[in-house]
Amino acid sequence: MTFRSISTAIPPVGLRSTGASPASTCENTRATCVHRLSPIAANAPAFSLVELLVVIAVIAILASIAVPNIANIVRSANSSRDMRNAQSLAQMCSAARAAGHPGWPTKAEAITALVAGIQVTNPVDHSLVIQFRVDTVTPENQAKASVYLSSDGFSLIYVPAGGQPTN
Numbered sequence: 001m002t003f004r005s006i007s008t009a010i011p012p013v014g015l016r017s018t019g020a021s022p023a024s025t026c027e028n029t030r031a032t033c034v035h036r037l038s039p040i041a042a043n044a045p046a047f048s049l050v051e052l053l054v055v056i057a058v059i060a061i062l063a064s065i066a067v068p069n070i071a072n073i074v075r076s077a078n079s080s081r082d083m084r085n086a087q088s089l090a091q092m093c094s095a096a097r098a099a100g101h102p103g104w105p106t107k108a109e110a111i112t113a114l115v116a117g118i119q120v121t122n123p124v125d126h127s128l129v130i131q132f133r134v135d136t137v138t139p140e141n142q143a144k145a146s147v148y149l150s151s152d153g154f155s156l157i158y159v160p161a162g163g164q165p166t167n
Contacts, residue, residue: 078144082141082147083148084136085134085137086148088134088136089110089114089134089158090149090157092114097154100121100122100123102154103154103155104151104154104155106151107151110151111149114133116133117132118131148160
């Protein structure tokens with residue numbers, strides 16, 4: 001069994017051919033291909049090491065300024081999300097209480113029930129069943145949203161400062 005080699009017109013890596021025939025390019029050694037470089041590739045201007053180091057230093061300075069700002073933006077967005085979730089929970093709790101739900105003894109029970117979903121039968125019209133559920137709050141975010149909520153023993157009260165409600 002004999003193998004036949006197939007030659008291609010690809011010059012050695014990093015070198016640009018001047019358009020010589022494929023056979024002569026492939027048969028030449030690397031040393032003889034160097035003189036066949038085009039004038040553009042041989043005399044092309046290049047960046048010095050100092051210029052490259054300056055560019056890297058500028059990028060590093062910009063990154064050191066941007067990274068803390070991005071972290072603050074993410075932290076602020078997470079805090080806003082938690083406050084919105086707390087508002088949604090408080091509004092849904094008020095709506096459920098207005099529809100006839102007796103309320104919840106603790107804040108944790110109210111949050112868990114509203115995230116899972118509850119059904120309230122209207123005391124006036126017993127055929128009317130109202131479903132209350134807060135879809136935006138994931139179980140992982142319940143504790144974060146509860147920081148902005150207070151309980152009066154029956155319903156949830158939204159507290160923007162994350163502390164006790166002001167009267």
